[in-house]
Amino acid sequence: MKLVYFAWVRERIGKADEEVELPAGIVTVTDLVRWLKGRGEEYAYAFENEGVVRAAIDHTHVKPDAPLDGAREIAFFPPMTGG
């Protein structure tokens, strides 16, 4: 599964994207965030306030309880500031 990061989420984690193998039991976006936070302090820093970072699955915005099943690319990013 491919993970991609943008803006200050990318800067805090220190990479723009990565491939990960998820362990069993990671079902939702929230599960994935909690698992990532256990991988190192850069992840813990990026997700320090779970309510702030947004997620998208395969280019579509999703809520934290969205299932990861079948996802190819999951993105994490701050609230959008375009326009």
Add this chain to the structure above:
Amino acid sequence: MKLVYFAWVRERIGKADEEVELPAGIVTVTDLVRWLKGRGEEYAYAFENEGVVRAAIDHTHVKPDAPLDGAREIAFFPPMTGG
């Protein structure tokens, strides 16, 4: 005093403008309209529904009870349809 007419008010009266000498007792726009209606059937036709025709004094919209005192140019026209 100069009177100017636009759109179908102009067409009904049959002229775009005219100079008139007002008799004594013509104080407001409504007085002027009633005096004009007595001048001929073309005026009676133009002002047949007094609530429809709008008036302006010296390039400013006015209500029927506006005084004519000091006016140089009085305009009558249908509701606006620009834009």
Add this chain to the structure above:
Amino acid sequence: MTPQVRVQAEPFDAATEIAALTEGRADIGAVVTFTGFCRDEGGRLAALELEHYPGMAEAEMMRVAGEAAARWPLTGLVAVHRFGTITPGQPIVLVVTASGHRAAAFDAAAFLMDYLKTRAPFWKREHLVDGTAGPWVEAKSEDDAAAGRWA
């Protein structure tokens, strides 16, 4: 900010007006333009003839523009209204508003159009495709209602 108001027979160019308002400025966040076009009303119209009251047209457009400028924090405002014979697909009226923020630019442009429709002394007459002069366009009660929402 001094509003710019023009009444003219010639066409106008929205991009030229945007450029004039924004050129050399770094404090403008938002520019809204509204362009009103002549429609053929399903193939019925050959043209619209626009009569206006010279002098009062400019004066009333400037009054409406001044009200918009007093009500919203605008950095620029242009209103152009054409007169004469205008064929389907051609532009009739242009409003451009510039502001630091988008809500002011949007609201001021909508206000200007609602007020120009009901207060600027212009009258449209239809010219039909069969070559005859059609009726004067009737004012719409929905335009009065649209203007009323700003009161």
Add this chain to the structure above:
Amino acid sequence: MTPQVRVQAEPFDAATEIAALTEGRADIGAVVTFTGFCRDEGGRLAALELEHYPGMAEAEMMRVAGEAAARWPLTGLVAVHRFGTITPGQPIVLVVTASGHRAAAFDAAAFLMDYLKTRAPFWKREHLVDGTAGPWVEAKSEDDAAAGRWA
């Protein structure tokens, strides 16, 4: 009507987009454009850097455009969003809506901007006049409120 959506580094031209929507048509009564510009924030900013999520940016802009097209009777819709480094006074985003009537064109353009602000995956970072990279721009609660009014 198929909305047109573009994500690009290059500038855009509002007049070209208006012409593309109106060329050869006689059923369009109203065209509204919104252009968002980079401000210097009182001389503080040298530039804004716009990061985006390629692929999703286009997809989300097309979803928002589709919602506008379903909600208002539009005859044309263009949305263009730039990425990269943009200096004060330069345009960032353009929305153009065309319709038979002005209220639909105005409302759809305002809706598009409110939704693009809160849903299109773009992020702004400030670059300061002293040559340093400033902070990422924070999302504004007023933008969420603006988007919420269409719900």
